[in-house]
Amino acid sequence: MRTAYTADQIRAAELTLMATLPEGALMQRAATGLAVVCAGLLGRVYGSRVLVLVGSGDNGGDALHAGAWLARRGARVEALLAGSKTHEEGLAAFLRAGGRVAEDMGEADLIVDGLVGIGATGALREPYASLANRANAAQALVVAVDVPSGVDASTGRVAGTAVRAHLTVTMGAVKTGLLVDPGASYVGALELVDIGLGPHLPDPDVAAMTAEDVDDLLPRPGAESDKYRRGVVGVAAGSDRYTGAAVLAVGGALRAGAGMVRYVGTAPPVHQVRASWPEAVITQLETPSLESVGRVQAWVVGPGLGTDDWAHELVARVLATDVPVLVDADALTIVAREKGLLRRTAPVLITPHAGELSRLLGVPADRVAGARLEHARRAVAELGVTVLLKGSTTVVAEQDRPVRVNPTGTPWLATGGTGDVLSGVGGTLLAGGLGACDAGACAAFLHGLAGRMAADGAPLTAADVAAAIPLAMRSLRGESRSGGRRS
Ligand SMILES: NC(=O)C1=CN([C@@H]2O[C@H](COP(=O)(O)OP(=O)(O)OC[C@H]3O[C@@H](n4cnc5c(N)ncnc54)[C@H](O)[C@@H]3O)[C@@H](O)[C@H]2O)[C@@H](O)CC1
Numbered sequence: 001m002r003t004a005y006t007a008d009q010i011r012a013a014e015l016t017l018m019a020t021l022p023e024g025a026l027m028q029r030a031a032t033g034l035a036v037v038c039a040g041l042l043g044r045v046y047g048s049r050v051l052v053l054v055g056s057g058d059n060g061g062d063a064l065h066a067g068a069w070l071a072r073r074g075a076r077v078e079a080l081l082a083g084s085k086t087h088e089e090g091l092a093a094f095l096r097a098g099g100r101v102a103e104d105m106g107e108a109d110l111i112v113d114g115l116v117g118i119g120a121t122g123a124l125r126e127p128y129a130s131l132a133n134r135a136n137a138a139q140a141l142v143v144a145v146d147v148p149s150g151v152d153a154s155t156g157r158v159a160g161t162a163v164r165a166h167l168t169v170t171m172g173a174v175k176t177g178l179l180v181d182p183g184a185s186y187v188g189a190l191e192l193v194d195i196g197l198g199p200h201l202p203d204p205d206v207a208a209m210t211a212e213d214v215d216d217l218l219p220r221p222g223a224e225s226d227k228y229r230r231g232v233v234g235v236a237a238g239s240d241r242y243t244g245a246a247v248l249a250v251g252g253a254l255r256a257g258a259g260m261v262r263y264v265g266t267a268p269p270v271h272q273v274r275a276s277w278p279e280a281v282i283t284q285l286e287t288p289s290l291e292s293v294g295r296v297q298a299w300v301v302g303p304g305l306g307t308d309d310w311a312h313e314l315v316a317r318v319l320a321t322d323v324p325v326l327v328d329a330d331a332l333t334i335v336a337r338e339k340g341l342l343r344r345t346a347p348v349l350i351t352p353h354a355g356e357l358s359r360l361l362g363v364p365a366d367r368v369a370g371a372r373l374e375h376a377r378r379a380v381a382e383l384g385v386t387v388l389l390k391g392s393t394t395v396v397a398e399q400d401r402p403v404r405v406n407p408t409g410t411p412w413l414a415t416g417g418t419g420d421v422l423s424g425v426g427g428t429l430l431a432g433g434l435g436a437c438d439a440g441a442c443a444a445f446l447h448g449l450a451g452r453m454a455a456d457g458a459p460l461t462a463a464d465v466a467a468a469i470p471l472a473m474r475s476l477r478g479e480s481r482s483g484g485r486r487s
């Protein structure tokens with residue numbers, strides 16, 4: 001598990017560590033780590049041109065010390081002092097090493113963003129905001145110190161402009177805002193410099209699963225397994241109007257390794273599912289009742305179901321069972337009308353995108369998208385369920401646990417029907433015995449990985465994603481060695 005922390009958590013850990021060390025030692029560790037990464041990026045340090053953007057705090061101090069390190073090795077390093085004050089000791093070291101103070105931004109091979117780090121509050125003020133824009137427009141490689149300036153370290157919010165880094169060198173521990181969009185999309189590659197903070201860190205704020213974690217959690221059939229023991233998943237999806245959602249949800253469930261999929265729906269989607277998936281066991285419903293449906297270990301309800309009275313009744317029946325339920329799409333609209341349906345003892349995993357969560361919380365969708373963690377946590381508290389909030393960074397939140405932040409995915413997944421596949425995968429993992437948080441996080445991980453494999457830099461369809469799920473599972477062992485990073 002890759003763990004991450006809020007600015008307050010980091011600050012508290014830094015204070016306890018600092019108390020055990022000589023003054024300035026921590027910054028030296030941070031700056032040396034930063035400089036070594038910059039040197040690696042430059043390839044040849046001697047003669048290279050480096051511009052250091054220096055803010056008024058310790059983030060600027062890190063940047064100045066790293067600039068000094070590079071200057072001592074022959075780089076031509078200039079510092080633009082942007083703050084009302086400058087880290088004194090850092091500036092002295094920088095000047096001693098032959099660094100120069102610049103009046104304006106000149107040409108450079110590498111720009112080091114030391115404007116603000118975890119001490120920032122709110123949108124970047126001037127002149128920082130203009131400098132961030134100019135750094136973004138420059139040809140140079142951009143390395144952010146600790147956090148890309150303008151990204152809120154604790155939440156990933158970007159209130160105004162922010163530095164778009166090719167690489168972020170973060171100190172001591174990963175910050176939450178580096179893993180959650182929109183902030184995560186400004187980070188580039190992420191390097192962690194160990195400054196000895198580990199023993200002083202509290203329980204993490206958020207955690208990202210690695211391929212190895214997912215591999216360990218996935219239910220796998222043993223010699224004793226039969227289809228019932230592997231998990232039977234029920235899928236209540238599709239309607240006369242939306243038949244494809246049923247096909248995709250059933251496909252996701254089957255491809256994720258369900259022992260058996262029981263599909264229930266009206267005649268048109270039933271015909272489609274039967275034609276696409278002869279493996280599914282199908283019950284055609286005349287009335288919204290589950291009486292004639294055999295036993296399942298988990299339900300998926302909602303994709304393409306519609307929101308009329310018939311659908312409402314079916315959602316209510318599914319939620320009245322005593323097994324885990326994954327609630328998606330139209331079923332989310334229905335439970336937004338009658339939240340009492342979510343009050344049950346067996347686990348509920350809801351899988352909204354920002355728009356659906358905004359209806360559940362009564363908050364505008366853009367606010368949900370801009371502060372994903374906050375709203376996922378709020379939904380957990382208000383609704384008493386596990387929440388998988390889909391989007392550019394999918395997050396899974398559950399009471400009393402660090403939020404799981406999904407590290408896989410590709411923008412190509414933003415196409416119709418991929419959410420239906422995800423719900424099928426999640427349902428199968430619930431039926432296989434995973435808890436709601438693990439089922440949601442593993443489903444998101446596999447779905448993102450499958451999307452990446454199916455796309456390979458070109459468009460994909462939802463059916464391609466479903467087809468790639470077994471490939472994604474198979475690749476977990478190889479991925480665990482390379483970390484499962486976003487590409
Ligand atoms: N204290 C230490 O020994 C260590 C510090 N570290 C570095 O220190 C950083 C934190 O340093 P600070 O606490 O001094 O804080 P920062 O350097 O992140 O920023 C604080 C300064 O920025 C200004 N500021 C805040 N919000 C702003 C905004 N929106 N626009 C413009 N200016 C703004 C403040 O007035 C203040 O002067 C970390 O991010 C990290 O880079 C790490 O190297 C670890 C060791």
Ligand SMILES: [K+]
Nearest residue numbers: 116145147149
């Ligand atoms: K920075």
